Amino acid sequence: xxxxxxxxxxxxxxxxxxxxLRCVPISNHLYFYWYRQIxxxxxxxxxxxxxxxxxxxxxxFDDQFxxxxxxxxxxxxxxxxxxxxxxxxxxxxxxxxxxTDTQYFGPGTRLTVL
Amino acid sequence: GQNIDQPTEMTATExxxxxxxxxxxxxxxxxxxxxxxxxxxxxxxxxxxxxxxLEEKGRFSSFLSRSKGYSYLLLKELxxxxxxxxxxxxxxxxxxxxxTGTRLLVSP
Numbered sequence: 001x002x003x004x005x006x007x008x009x010x011x012x013x014x015x016x017x018x019x020x021l022r023c024v025p026i027s028n029h030l031y032f033y034w035y036r037q038i039x040x041x042x043x044x045x046x047x048x049x050x051x052x053x054x055x056x057x058x059x060x061f062d063d064q065f066x067x068x069x070x071x072x073x074x075x076x077x078x079x080x081x082x083x084x085x086x087x088x089x090x091x092x093x094x095x096x097x098x099x100t101d102t103q104y105f106g107p108g109t110r111l112t113v114l
Numbered sequence: 115g116q117n118i119d120q121p122t123e124m125t126a127t128e129x130x131x132x133x134x135x136x137x138x139x140x141x142x143x144x145x146x147x148x149x150x151x152x153x154x155x156x157x158x159x160x161x162x163x164x165x166x167x168l169e170e171k172g173r174f175s176s177f178l179s180r181s182k183g184y185s186y187l188l189l190k191e192l193x194x195x196x197x198x199x200x201x202x203x204x205x206x207x208x209x210x211x212x213x214t215g216t217r218l219l220v221s222p
Contacts (some may be wrong), residue, residue: 033209043157043201043212057207091156103210105149105156 002026004106006092007046012112015083021077021109023092032075034067034092034104043091049075082113116140118213119204125219126192134187134216136202144205148176148187151199153216159198161187192220 005024013019025032034046047057049067066078075094079086089110093103122135126132135171138146144165145164149157158177163185185202199215 031208035210042214043203043210045209045211048208056207058209089154102159102162104159108156 004094004104006090006091006106008107008109009107009111010112012114015084016081019079019082019111021079021090021092021111023077023094023106024073025075025092025094026096026104027073028096029094029104030097031055031095032067032069033095034077035091035093035105036088037091037108038085038088046077048102079111081113081114082111084113087111087113115203115209116206118202118204118211120200120213120216122214123217123219125221128192128194128220130192131188131190132192132218134200134202134218136185136187136188136213137211138202138204140204140206140211142206143180144207146176146178146185147201147203147205147210148174148185149201149203149212151201155197155200161164163206176198189218194220194222196220 002107032049035043037043045058047061049053064080068076089108091108092106095103120136146160148160150160151157160199161176163176168177173190199217199218201215202213203210
């Protein structure tokens with residue numbers, strides 16, 4: 001069964017450093033999403049992406065964040081200058097064209113900012 | 115605003131039935147989802163309701179009343195492996211808005 005994959009599974013970085021989290025969505029999916037979950041808290045929407053542009057973003061997704069689809073398979077989330085409070089699990093999700101009702105989540109990347 | 119409420123924690127016994135409630139107030143509504151999440155893992159899709167009524171899928175059923183802003187997830191014949199967090203989420207303008215999740219503990 002096809003699945004969303006994410007790399008790395010765990011990333012440790014120093015405050016102020018840039019990180020890039022990578023996702024490979026399911027191959028025929030056209031809608032892509034990033035969510036985050038701070039330990040012990042709820043899953044929070046960051047951004048949705050369709051047709052090579054952001055379709056919606058939350059208040060969390062400020063100028064420090066950016067997303068890109070550099071090629072036909074990868075979908076990346078970049079945090080330019082990490083802060084301690086960026087420590088969280090970051091989940092990528094994707095959904096089929098015309099079936100945005102079901103989003104399939106990747107296993108997540110645990111980001112730890114020291 | 116966006117507000118999704120569900121109980122923080124519930125306990126139940128193996129073999130029993132448990133109902134996890136969710137109430138919501140969101141600025142848009144395209145459907146309601148239930149996800150299961152084990153500690154340290156990603157949410158996995160359980161069910162989706164867009165029309166009022168009950169959707170049954172094996173041991174899991176989900177109910178929706180849009181007029182009341184209310185849903186529940188019903189788990190039957192509980193198994194130890196059902197111990198997890200259960201997340202209620204509303205699709206609002208192509209994004210999922212999650213509740214804080216209900217941690218279910220199933221005991222022998």
